[in-house]
Amino acid sequence: MAANGTGLPMARKPLAKIVTEDKQGNGMCHDDSAKGIKAQTIDELHSLQKKRSAPTTPLEGNQGAFASLPDDERRRQQLQSISASLASLTRGAGPKVVRGDPAAKSSQAVEHVAHRHHHHVEAPTISVSDDSSLKFTHVLYNLSPAGYCLCTELYEQAIKYEKGSFITSSGALATLSGAKTGRSPRDKRVVMDDTTQNELWWGRGSPNIEMDEHTFLVNRERAVDYLNSLDKVFVNDQFLNWDPQNRIKVRIVSARAYHSLFMHNMCIRPTDEELENFGTPDFTIYNAGQFPCNRYTHYMTSSTSTDLNLARKEMVILGTQYAGEMKKGLFSVMHYLMPKRQILSLHSGCNMGIDGDVALFFGLSGTGKTTLSTDHNRYLIGDDEHCWSDYGVSNIEGGCYAKCIDLSREKEPDIWNAIKFGTVLENVVFDEHTREVEYGDKSVTENTRAAYPIEYIPNAKLPCIGPHPKNVILLACDAFGVLPPVSKLNLAQTMYHFISGYTALVAGTEDGIKEPTATFSACFGAAFIMLHPTKYAAMLAEKMQKHGATGWLVNTGWSGGSYGSGNRIKLAYTRRIIDAIHSGSLLNATYEKTDVFGLEIPTEIEGVPSEILRPENTWGDKKAYKNTLLKLGGLFKNNFETFTNYKIGKDTMLTQEILAAGPNF
Ligand SMILES: Nc1ncnc2c1ncn2[C@@H]1O[C@H](COP(=O)(O)OP(=O)(O)O)[C@@H](O)[C@H]1O
Ligand SMILES: C=C(OP(=O)(O)O)C(=O)O
Ligand SMILES: [Ca+2]
Numbered sequence: 003m004a005a006n007g008t009g010l011p012m013a014r015k016p017l018a019k020i021v022t023e024d025k026q027g028n029g030m031c032h033d034d035s036a037k038g039i040k041a042q043t044i045d046e047l048h049s050l051q052k053k054r055s056a057p058t059t060p061l062e063g064n065q066g067a068f069a070s071l072p073d074d075e076r077r078r079q080q081l082q083s084i085s086a087s088l089a090s091l092t093r094g095a096g097p098k099v100v101r102g103d104p105a106a107k108s109s110q111a112v113e114h115v116a117h118r119h120h121h122h123v124e125a126p127t128i129s130v131s132d133d134s135s136l137k138f139t140h141v142l143y144n145l146s147p148a149g150y151c152l153c154t155e156l157y158e159q160a161i162k163y164e165k166g167s168f169i170t171s172s173g174a175l176a177t178l179s180g181a182k183t184g185r186s187p188r189d190k191r192v193v194m195d196d197t198t199q200n201e202l203w204w205g206r207g208s209p210n211i212e213m214d215e216h217t218f219l220v221n222r223e224r225a226v227d228y229l230n231s232l233d234k235v236f237v238n239d240q241f242l243n244w245d246p247q248n249r250i251k252v253r254i255v256s257a258r259a260y261h262s263l264f265m266h267n268m269c270i271r272p273t274d275e276e277l278e279n280f281g282t283p284d285f286t287i288y289n290a291g292q293f294p295c296n297r298y299t300h301y302m303t304s305s306t307s308t309d310l311n312l313a314r315k316e317m318v319i320l321g322t323q324y325a326g327e328m329k330k331g332l333f334s335v336m337h338y339l340m341p342k343r344q345i346l347s348l349h350s351g352c353n354m355g356i357d358g359d360v361a362l363f364f365g366l367s368g369t370g371k372t373t374l375s376t377d378h379n380r381y382l383i384g385d386d387e388h389c390w391s392d393y394g395v396s397n398i399e400g401g402c403y404a405k406c407i408d409l410s411r412e413k414e415p416d417i418w419n420a421i422k423f424g425t426v427l428e429n430v431v432f433d434e435h436t437r438e439v440e441y442g443d444k445s446v447t448e449n450t451r452a453a454y455p456i457e458y459i460p461n462a463k464l465p466c467i468g469p470h471p472k473n474v475i476l477l478a479c480d481a482f483g484v485l486p487p488v489s490k491l492n493l494a495q496t497m498y499h500f501i502s503g504y505t506a507l508v509a510g511t512e513d514g515i516k517e518p519t520a521t522f523s524a525c526f527g528a529a530f531i532m533l534h535p536t537k538y539a540a541m542l543a544e545k546m547q548k549h550g551a552t553g554w555l556v557n558t559g560w561s562g563g564s565y566g567s568g569n570r571i572k573l574a575y576t577r578r579i580i581d582a583i584h585s586g587s588l589l590n591a592t593y594e595k596t597d598v599f600g601l602e603i604p605t606e607i608e609g610v611p612s613e614i615l616r617p618e619n620t621w622g623d624k625k626a627y628k629n630t631l632l633k634l635g636g637l638f639k640n641n642f643e644t645f646t647n648y649k650i651g652k653d654t655m656l657t658q659e660i661l662a663a664g665p666n667f
């Protein structure tokens with residue numbers, strides 16, 4: 003404290019002004035402070051810390067380029083469109099929508115400006131009978147422009163408001179998805195109306211469990227009311243499908259920064275200009291996942307419901323925060339929309355060699371689509387969802403969603419390195435102090451995941467499109483250990499295995515050794531297909547035939563015995579097998595045929611021990627091998643019975659051939 007030198011209480015007379023001369027270099031009282039801050043209060047000071055930027059505070063009246071009327075009008079329309087999305091259908095009008103975080107002082111300033119200039123969107127002044135229409139809903143809309151990292155603001159939102167959000171040592175955002183750590187296919191509902199009743203696949207084996215329009219609206223209202231009860235929601239306006247002719251505009255309304263960042267990473271990110279001109283979305287998701295559905299509602303069998311309404315172009319999510327529901331919900335929509343345009347939607351990964359040879363990787367969850375399409379020697383087109391049109395392939399998404407249980411830097415370096423700032427890391431366990439992720443830890447779930455923009459993979463092919471596929475690789479993780487590591491398929495076999503969609507997983511690993519369970523999922527994605535499987539199969543057959551693609555069956559599962567006695571085939575070997583497919587060398591190898599499944603297996607592959615190519619060789623107990631093989635063959639036969647009455651494609655020839663292409667014994 004500066005003394006006044008009088009010894010009297012300082013209040014008595016004004017303090018003498020102390021003059022400090024800044025005599026440089028004389029060692030005396032050098033004042034190097036800056037001029038002095040403009041803030042009057044701590045809050046104001048803090049408000050200065052964060053530089054206001056145009057996109058999050060777009061409503062200011064008269065500054066620079068943003069003042070021009072067309073832009074202004076566009077923004078007003080954007081807010082109007084968001085308000086319309088959030089409208090209760092029964093009460094007619096949408097909420098008053100304001101951009102920005104209600105907790106941030108700057109956004110209150112925006113709100114004031116909005117008031118003065120009537121830039122917020124207000125519900126038409128009908129008589130107000132509910133509290134939610136009296137309040138503002140703050141919208142965090144594609145938070146920052148696409149040019150720079152939106153992640154920062156979403157990180158902050160997550161860390162501030164969402165318990166369980168942390169930054170890991172590599173910079174990823176660790177989150178928890180709550181009670182649900184995987185999809186809930188039994189809780190999927192699809193509105194059955196006059197159109198969908200005839201168009202969609204219903205009944206046994208189908209993933210589409212019916213619901214009526216009224217019940218959908220009940221759930222929609224529940225979700226919308228929940229979202230409107232919050233003081234802020236997140237809105238992502240993004241695209242699906244890199245094929246510009248068949249691009250779909252999607253809007254995701256959600257309550258969690260985690261969900262918004264997830265979809266930011268997973269969908270195609272619009273440029274600033276595309277966002278400004280976004281207009282009305284083609285499809286909207288209402289994600290009220292923190293809030294359950296009402297179990298007294300008709301058709302509900304649990305507190306979780308994911309509801310698709312194709313006529314309304316809407317999806318409602320209640321009672322699950324697993325982010326994969328959003329991406330896979332939209333995938334279902336694509337499985338409806340694309341075939342109408344003669345485009346085949348595929349649950350597959352996709353990559354391309356330097357010579358332009360494209361490979362598709364079909365397979366159920368955990369069979370290796372993401373792992374094997376992410377190949378350091380090839381361009382990544384996408385890891386999970388694609389379209390095959392008359393012009394070639396296109397990725398539906400803008401990001402990847404990798405499993406990361408037991409992830410290793412050595413075996414999967416590209417995925418490892420993609421887990422950095424901006425990546426959403428779901429349900430992983432990390433060291434409290436070092437924040438190093440323990441990828442081997444299954445305490446939360448075995449289905450730990452990383453969602454990152456595709457550009458995080460160094461050799462991503464941008465835009466994510468490519469020519470017609472040369473190889474169609476069907477992946478199966480055969481925990482029975484009887485399918486060969488690789489077999490070459492003829493067209494009928496490819497169709498047979500595509501329609502079967504086999505994999506075998508081992509349930510409940512923590513309870514000790516369990517029998518593998520066979521899973522058959524038509525088109526390697528029955529959970530997402532909307533039409534009868536034979537529709538997709540016929541399209542695949544036609545395209546493969548037309549473009550001369552070769553089919554392959556690759557077992558990424560067990561060798562030397564079933565789960566418990568054998569081991570999972572080394573990823574390094576599977577990669578050599580895939581290399582040989584890509585290079586074309588496997589096409590010209592010497593083949594021999596297997597019993598029961600009648601598969602053509604190569605005798606040699608560079609970098610792979612020859613004895614593992616024939617499963618029989620690797621089993622100590624040959625009798626057990628034969629029994630297991632017959633058992634699996636039987637499971638295939640049983641499963642395929644559902645399809646024996648269906649015609650595939652235009653000629654019955656193919657149907658007959660496909661039926662004959664299964665196991666024979
Ligand atoms: N031989 C193998 N081939 C492919 N993946 C393997 C193999 N052995 C182990 N894995 C592991 O299996 C998992 C495959 O998962 P992923 O590629 O995410 O599947 P998908 O994308 O089909 O759901 C990864 O964790 C990978 O490390
Ligand atoms: C996200 C999913 O896909 P996959 O496991 O095939 O990557 C899922 O099935 O929930
Ligand atoms: Ca998938």
Ligand SMILES: [Mn+2]
Nearest residue numbers: 371372386403
């Ligand atoms: Mn995957």
